[in-house]
Amino acid sequence: MTSLGLGATSALADGESLQGTLVNGSQPVAGVVIKVSDESGGPIGQVTSGADGKWSVPVKSAGTYKVDLDTTTLPQGVTLTNNRPSLTLTVFEGAARNVLFPLGAAAGTGEKKPQVAGTSTFDRVSGLVYTGIHLGLIIALAALGLSLIFGTMGLTNFAHGELVTFGALGCFLLNVTIGLPLVVSAILAVVLGGAVGWFQDKIFWGWLRNRRTGLIGMMIISIGVALVFRYLYLYLFSGDTRQYAEYVAQPGIDLGPIAVAPKNLVMDVVAIVVLILVSLALTMTRLGKATRAVSTNPSLAAASGISVDAIIRLVWTIGGALAALSGVMLGLFQGVNYQMGFQILLLVFAAVTLGGLGTAFGALVGSLVIGLATQLSTLWIPTELKNVGALVVLIVIILFRPQGILGRRERIG
Amino acid sequence: ACSNDSDEPATGSSSGAATAAGGDGVLKIGTLLPQTGSLAFLGPPEFAGVKLAVKDINAAGGVLGKDVVESDTDSGDTSTDIASQSVNKLLAEKADVIIGAASSSVSLTVIDKITGAGVVQISPANTSDQFTTYNDKGLYYRTAPPDVLQGRVLGDLVVADGNATVGLLVMQDAYGTGLAKSARAAIESGGGQVVAEEVYDPKAAEFSSEVGKIKAANPQAIVMIGFDETKKIVPKLVEEGLTSKAKKWYFVDGNLSNYGSEFPKGTFQGAKGTLPGAAATDDFKKQLLTVDPALKDYSYSAESYDATVLTALAAVAAKSDAPADFNKQLAAVSKGGEKCKTFKDCKALLDAGKDIDYDGVSGPIEWNDAGDPSEASIGIYQYGADNKYTNLTYQSGKISG
Amino acid sequence: MSDESSNLIGDRSEHLAAAEGALVRADDLIAGYLPGVNILNNCDLYAKDGELVGIIGPNGAGKSTLLKALFGLVNIRSGDVVLRGEKITNLKANKLVAKGIGFVPQTNNVFGNLTIEENLEMGTFLRPKRFKERFEFVSGLFPALGQRRKQRAGSLSGGERQMVAMGRALMMEPSVLLLDEPSAGLSPAMQDEVFFRTKQINQTGVTVIMVEQNARRCLQICDRGYVLDQGRNAYTASGRDLMHDPKVIELYLGTLARA
Amino acid sequence: MNWDIIFGVSLESLFNTTMIAYALAAIGLNVHFGYTGLLNFGQSAFLGVAAYGLAMTVATFGAPFWLGIVIGLAGAVVLALLLGIPTLRLRADYLAIVTIAAAEIVRLLFRSVSLSEWTGGSDGLQSFSDDFYKLNPYSSPLKIGIVDFDPRELWVMTIGWALIGISLLIVFLAMRSPWGRVIKAIREDEDAVRSLGKNVVSYKMQSLILGGVLGSLGGFIFALSRAAVQPDTYGTEFTFYMYTIVILGGAARVFGPVVGSMIFWFLLAFINAVLPAAITQGYIPTWLMTPTQAGAVGYILVGAGLVLLLIYRPQGIFGDRKEVMLDGR
Amino acid sequence: MADETTVAPGVARMREALKDVPHEPGAPKPDPILVADKVVRRFGGLTAVSVDHVEIPRGGITALIGPNGAGKTTFFNLLTGFDKPDEGDWTFNGKPLAGVPAHKVANQGMVRTFQLTKALSRLKVIDNMRLGGTGQRGEKFWQSLIPALWRGQEKEITERADDLLARFKLDAKREDFAGSLSGGQRKLLEMARALMVQPDMVMLDEPMAGVNPALTQSLLGHVKDLREDGMTVLFVEHDMDMVRDISDWVIVMAQGKVIAEGTPDTVMADPRVIDAYLGAHHDGTEHDPDVVAALEAEGETADE
């Protein structure tokens, strides 16, 4: 404990000074004259940069100084790129202060420029569109499940985000703690997600339905369930963000205007296939129709020989699996955290609502709109407000289509 | 005080506790640190710091002949109202000092309540410059230096590395924007140019568009000012080709962490960062692990440790556990006197009637009138291929100015 | 049954004796919705194989509740429902469908979100292979349904809904059919059709229990009728007897049509 | 374990300012959700707008305290109008999400850097309550047995309980009047009410404003008791807790929100006091739970408690079980 | 058919008024309360309503009949502001009503009921009724806070409500939640509630479907009384006995159009109406020969 040193405080030992290094690209630039004066203009010192490009002017005390670079002394073909040959800055007690004069090839000298300027607007928009779609697909996976559950049992499930988190955490556990390959862990996590969905309905929601608990009651219960799960994750997993063991920080490959990590492309393909398959199954198959039948009129569905509980359980299973897949992908996209599902839940809800509550394709369309809206809105508004962008889009669209994009109005009378 | 000797500290009768806070002969340390919420990941090292300090203090004989008692509460984050609950509880328990909160925003919600009750508040992690001028009745202290110094050092570092264009990725809260402000000032006055400053919501679902904007501005260096969510941003940077090799990365205390094998080898290679205070030494870390074996990160553990030790020393010096009494000694034990580095040593000096200057694990800690450390050292670190950081150098400086 | 005169069901033993060997029977049912409030009070009912049984009675008498109780949609507090000698009390509705019972509720009897065709498809949920054939049969019965097969049932008119509801039940080919006011809201021509078809179906061997407010028409076609009042069956007799019983006329049938 | 302190803290939370703020918010929400059937998930925005209206008026613009209150109230009314126009035509479930969205927008704007000049960004605003505390008639703390309130808190509590009293009286009178009948009828079926010649949108708007204004009183209490406003406090979780409180007390019951809030905060305070004590005393082994995990476990218990209450008493404390059973689909 | 010897004054009045009205679609009436012109409503490809011209006589009972899906309910929805027509105008009491929102329509004295009932489930039956009262002072927010301002009026309304409940055999259910009523009871409540509004004209959408015949009969008496009080009634009904019994005038719709108008007897004899609506066995009291035959056969086997 006594060995804590304030060891190598070299800069402190040097006392107050102004210093810098002049380089052009990686070449040091020597022989450039730099003048230092105090606030009132009184000269303090003048140096010429050395062969290594370095220069340094000691000052007597802390205070504000003016540093000038004599541009006329720059070598042929080298200019000051930021056009700020004169800087005023404060030197603090006991420390050197660094000064930067960025140098570069003069325009028109024929030498190639070291760096191109930033990406074009087109590139940026393409990037945003891609990430918008990517995000939209991840949202869609969660949204489809949420929408299905809402559709069949009328439950606004505020605990759906925790199913998403479950997928991510499950995959993390299998992949990092147990050491299975990521692909295997992902598949297992999705299966487990489905199992959790099934189980949740089997032991909990199904039981509540039989007790004839009201829908509003169940909605509030789902808030409680969300709390339990979320903090259980915190309890078991602690609060920090973690990464899977594989495919972390994968470099992007160049696809024209955008750079995309291959893992993201794979995820997109998987998501699209899964989403289309599930949505088609819902509209085309007998079971899918039964699902919708249960959603409109459970007791009549039972009167048609449909086992309402089995259908709802199936939906929970699918919903749980989809949410887990969404979580696995979100985790693969950027890391795993106990709050990740909760953080994305609002967007998921927005997507479901926008598309039309309870409609499968609506959830898809809504998710893409929300994904794109969050991303593209940053073209005009600060990124910290990107969710505002998406939510405003939601409100505006709902204003004109109160039943959602693909929802249908009820008939009166 | 007025309680009789047979009072057991743990059960303390309510009649005995009738006087204003404290003064019951037992120094009671309350903690208000994050167990839940968005800063939950900062909680464990901070709690461990306090615990270790309490352990060391009690091993050295405690304060006023009694063991120091600790009571832990959750500060949550501002989205829940748990902090004010916790403060209620601590005040009811007659805590003499409250160590916390970690988040500047949370501290701001409870500072009136704590100081209004005449209890001392010491935050190990608040860095917002608001507290310097806040009307805290002289009861608020902190062991973490305000952002100005770190920002200044960070900016200077960025300039010294020759980065003419800089992109800032800033977490949107008091800590992030405050630090960004002073870093930006240092960069720009030093000749660099901030070509993009993206302030993000740390609770955002993802950070693609933020990174996109940085990419569009094409800076030479990327400064990330934030907390845990940095781990979500890094993969995106790599994906977009803004790797630590292509751009220079800079981190700050909130996200300077040993990422180790969590990320592929070399992800962070060459990236630099600043961290106030002397780094927790291996020895200190080892000791922390004895109180919390699950510890992974050590941020603010030293500051928490020092906050606790300083309180104990002030109580020893004041010969009282009443906040009103030891508050007068807090600044005094932190500076001007014979230097000492452990509670045991310092207590021995105090018992010998000497004036002491405690230099803690986190740095020299010389409290000024505002309760801010007037001096601090900032460590500069660099990542190696193993994604772990090592110290390059330290910069010390006075906070003011 | 003798066609002497309407006999009070108060003579319970006689009714029970007659119920011997019936296909469906409910004995001494007590059932209700809210805790502590019984809607059915010791209600007895039976239907023999191939019989067409009508239930009439004032509004709120518990007719719908009785059908729902038979079909497991209302909690039965005491008493038993027996089908082919097997106890089916409080069995889930979907199980009963598998046992061959079909039910058309009084309200909420279509799937609003599904098209007409899908509604009917749900009728053959347990036997999807039969869909094509049955669909042809039902759309022959109600041509309106065939023409609009892609329209969402939720947007249909009241009468059209009723057709869909009836159609769905007919898709099921049940052996016992429970109908709750199938003719309500239908045009006269359609009402004729419904009564005629119900009789026709009954004649193919299906046991039908129907609740009707169109009491006269109902009693005309049914083999036996029950008059339900305040959750008890007050009378049972052959349809024709009930129709001409002055007491039944006064209390339940009204004299309007014969004015 | 020091039961005096544990019970002291818990008992205080039956009457303290936090409970009052939530109770007022829930009284407003009860008007929306309980009586009118508006699934307003943006109630926190009403509190936020009121709190910020007050704080910004005083702290940012230096105007007097009373003007701040007026502006806060006006803000709540304006928010009700803004929120109402796009949402009141919506079906209940759509309304829920859209109001969450609206409240999130409000919160994100409060915390945005671009507006921080006025709103203080994510730090929020402080020092707007001095004038309020200057009026404080109490100078010594109140101590009754194990319960202990300091003068500042006492002052806020006095005002708070008075506001609760007034609010309850208004709700009580309004809801047993024909106005309340229309409001409750709208909850059941708008079209039916419309067919009887009542202007449904206008009534809904009135309800939204009434509930919003009542909620905004909670915002004032919340801000004043902490002498600070923080954007993140006014997030969705705030609203979630308000719902919990409304349901706990019994929706559409006059005293429901107050009792609900009392129970909610009593339990929360109790759990948060007992758990750490139990750990430090060694009643709970550390392999099961470390003090650092106590916060998380506290929430798990709160969540579980909420679930159990709703399962076994879905009608809340005052509710009518029959009414709840009619509500099934 | 009504007894010729005891013709009520209202009936006589209407007979007189409609004496010279031609029995053809869109016939002008001497004193119409409601006049609709070219009202069209399409759903996708389907034209649900396309009424060229129709007039409803004031003070009488008019029946609107037609096959299922003819557009009767949709027409009601349009007239009362619950749905918006693609085109068309109509006036009520001389005032144009197109585009007027539903609640204003009701306030102008035109109240409708719904075919699929809308009981206000978690309100007591009596409160359902009270809600119908118009011009209640206590329905204004500020006045609602002072009970003294509305107590008297409330009492009046309650008395009227109890009166109607008794007539509709719902008095025993007065204190129950409307959600616990049976299907038929809901119909009754729906109708009674609409009458609470005391409108100039009440539009009933299949009021008696699902109502017990004995009760129907007594309720018809009540409707007839309304006519005596000068109220206009327009109702949709499939029960031809009832139509014949109480209506002064009958309008027939099919496929969205008005295809016939006239007194009950003439309309029901109209071959087009029989064809489109009544079917071969149009007379409700007559027995379906097939069914009768089947019944007979059955009876014989049973008797053996």
Ligand SMILES: Nc1ncnc2c1ncn2[C@@H]1O[C@H](COP(=O)(O)OP(=O)(O)OP(=O)(O)O)[C@@H](O)[C@H]1O
């Ligand atoms: N929202 C809608 N979308 C599509 N079609 C509709 C909609 N509403 C009504 N229709 C159709 O318009 C036609 C007229 O319906 P309406 O309800 O007016 O009939 P109706 O005359 O009242 O019939 P009924 O006697 O059966 O109640 C029906 O064929 C119906 O299917």
Ligand SMILES: Nc1ncnc2c1ncn2[C@@H]1O[C@H](COP(=O)(O)OP(=O)(O)OP(=O)(O)O)[C@@H](O)[C@H]1O
């Ligand atoms: N869901 C319910 N909850 C509570 N009570 C109910 C419910 N449904 C019906 N009841 C009550 O049960 C009694 C019988 O209702 P039921 O629907 O069986 O009558 P019904 O004979 O079918 O009448 P109708 O001819 O009007 O359809 C009624 O008094 C009604 O108030």
Ligand SMILES: [Mg+2]
């Ligand atoms: Mg019925």
Ligand SMILES: [Mg+2]
């Ligand atoms: Mg109709």
